[in-house]
Amino acid sequence: MAKSLFESAHEIKKNCRITIYPDGSVGEILACSVDIFVPDGWEAVNQDKSIGAGCCSDNNERARRRAQKRIETLIKANPVLDVFWTLTISPEAVTEKGMAVDRTDYDAVCRKLQQWLADRVRRRGLFYVAVFEYHKKTDEQGKHALHIHGVANHSAMKLEESGRKYKDKSGHWHKIYNVKDWKLGFTTAMYMYGNRDQAIKYIGKYVGKSERPVGGRWYMHSHNLSEPTYKYLNVNFLNAPGEAWPCPEARCAFKKIPVEYADKIAQE
Incomplete structure (x- = not known):
């Protein structure tokens, strides 16, 4: 006021x-x-x-930079965000009721994602920041599928080891996990490591790669963040x-x- x-x-x-x-x-x-x-x-x-x-x-470019800065600020203000993850939607994805999910339809994907995230915020205390990204390749109709990158607190996620590891530039190996309860497609998850600032900038780069905000928004986040x-x-x-x-x-x-x-x- x-x-x-x-x-x-x-x-x-x-x-x-x-x-x-x-x-x-x-x-x-x-x-x-x-x-x-x-x-x-x-x-x-x-x-x-x-x-x-x-x-x-360029208003679009200004909005993009503000979004990247906002993402960086939110993650830095919430050290509990310690896992980086990616969620995809398979071409054969269906809901629990057997309804097909068009992975090129932003509204359909966003609706399922928000339901999934909101349920975990409410039940498990999930904190998150997430960014949509289009696949580079198009499908047979020339449309781009969507996938989601994000960070969250591991304590609210059901992670299981994938059996694979990632080797960083320093030669250190890091376990790759799957998000067990995402049923619509493939997933990967990995704990943040090394310089946290660099990891945060890596997440923000997905905003920089987009020509325009996906579905009118550059990013989304839970409202329980500090x-x-x-x-x-x-x-x-x-x-x-x-x-x-x-x-x-x-x-x-x-x-x-x-x-x-x-x-x-x-x-x-």
Whole structure:
């Protein structure tokens, strides 16, 4: 709810936003050459459209980048998400009632997926972030089948060893699992390993590969996930550490300040 009416933008907006995860760790410190960040609880009146946080005139590309950032933020804020999985739909897939599931039909696939996910959220405490992806190859009708990538908490999933292993770039082997109770097609699942940030970016790449949002959405997530909090302040942009990059469309520049400077800039 808005704190007050008719406060000036100069008094409200800040040029730095610190992302703080539920465990207290700092995720990102983003600074801007102009005051663009609006703390929670305020709403703009007669907003100046010439200045904004986006750096791309292509709305679709901006939405894609926001989605990738949002996926990254949600996963980082929820360490319980420790298993990466893929669900496919076979050409012969049928429901429990014997109804065929068209794996090229987004509405049909999404309906079954959401039923499956919602049941596990309710019964097992599933946490998840998921992304749709089209198969590269088309079927006989020239349509692309859908499959789903996601991350979740292993404690809410029924995993069984597949008998196969994956060898990473460092030469380490990792067990590949199947999702036992997904009955509509083949599955794979694997515990996250190594650098978690790299694993998170790997998941976000599926959004980057899509030319458009599948079914009008870039991703989906359970509503029981923890969210980060944000701290807003003003910093000296020119003197702040970090490499700046220009954003001509927004008539400003941005800079990611190394997280080790969080305490220092908060005291300035």
